[in-house]
Amino acid sequence: MAMKLETVVPFGRSLDEYIKMFNLTDADLTKRILGVGDGPASFNAEATKLGYTATSIDPLYQFSGAEILSRFNAVVDDIIEQVRTSPNDWVWMYHQSPDDLRQNRVHAIQTFLNDYGAGKADGRYRIDALPHLTLPDQAYDLAVCSHFLFLYSEQLDYSFHLESIQELLRVSREVRIFPLLTLMRQRSPYLDPILQTLGEQGYFLAIKKVPYELQKGGNEMLAITTKHDN
Ligand SMILES: C[S@@+](CC[C@H](N)C(=O)[O-])C[C@H]1O[C@@H](n2cnc3c(N)ncnc32)[C@H](O)[C@@H]1O
Numbered sequence: 001m002a003m004k005l006e007t008v009v010p011f012g013r014s015l016d017e018y019i020k021m022f023n024l025t026d027a028d029l030t031k032r033i034l035g036v037g038d039g040p041a042s043f044n045a046e047a048t049k050l051g052y053t054a055t056s057i058d059p060l061y062q063f064s065g066a067e068i069l070s071r072f073n074a075v076v077d078d079i080i081e082q083v084r085t086s087p088n089d090w091v092w093m094y095h096q097s098p099d100d101l102r103q104n105r106v107h108a109i110q111t112f113l114n115d116y117g118a119g120k121a122d123g124r125y126r127i128d129a130l131p132h133l134t135l136p137d138q139a140y141d142l143a144v145c146s147h148f149l150f151l152y153s154e155q156l157d158y159s160f161h162l163e164s165i166q167e168l169l170r171v172s173r174e175v176r177i178f179p180l181l182t183l184m185r186q187r188s189p190y191l192d193p194i195l196q197t198l199g200e201q202g203y204f205l206a207i208k209k210v211p212y213e214l215q216k217g218g219n220e221m222l223a224i225t226t227k228h229d230n
Helices: 015-021 043-049 065-084 098-121 158-171 191-200
Strands: 032-036 053-057 140-146 172-178 204-209 220-225
Touching (some): 015 043, 032 158, 043 053, 065 098, 140 158, 158 172, 191 220
Parallel strands (some): 032 053
Antiparallel strands (some): 172 220, 204 220
16 A cells, blocks of 8 residues: 655654544453554554553554654644644644644654564554455454544545445444544534444444533544444
8 A cells, every 4th residue: 555655744642642633441451452443543552561461553654753754744744833823623632733633643652663663563553444444354443533534524535434444444343533623624524424324334323412512612533333232
């Protein structure tokens, strides 16, 4: 899967952010978790250190740590500046300010990079890309997808979203996606048709409020489970 590094925004979040974005309970954390499009999140590094079982997939992992860091350094100032100049679009609840956000993103990528070599060798960081994954059926209990599906609705079409979610349901018994907003802070236009289609296929769907909000209005996640889980 060819990926152009210059099209990626390698911003990563921490385990604590994942816990809040996805309402992860202590019981959830003991599951076999697949982080989808995890990029330079420190979720996997931190979860592994605590003894949990996490696998991250991302086409970004075809690049070296130095290449990922150099792309991060190339975009971080611009992005923080964009955040600073659109104050009405953000909620400073978790992160205290644009500077604090920057610091937290730097901390996440540093934690990720410190773990990247060992994690790649262990198979915890796998090169794989939606909408088709090389993973076996039902290998995971919970797949979490942060800041990829729905967020990039302008760039990735409806079929990509539907195929990707169905692929995640092939490899995992439960799928959670956050946020449900696009980069323009609109609710993704694909959400309702996806709810309708998956509902007709017999999946249980729930939109849940979560205790995390950075994009104003972005405090909901979608949880999808197969029938026999309920
Ligand atoms: C904004 S980052 C989010 C990183 C992480 N999930 C987090 O929230 O901290 C989006 C990620 O999606 C990844 N991505 C891009 N295309 C993808 C694809 N087809 N399948 C899976 N991930 C993809 C990018 O490489 C990037 O790391």
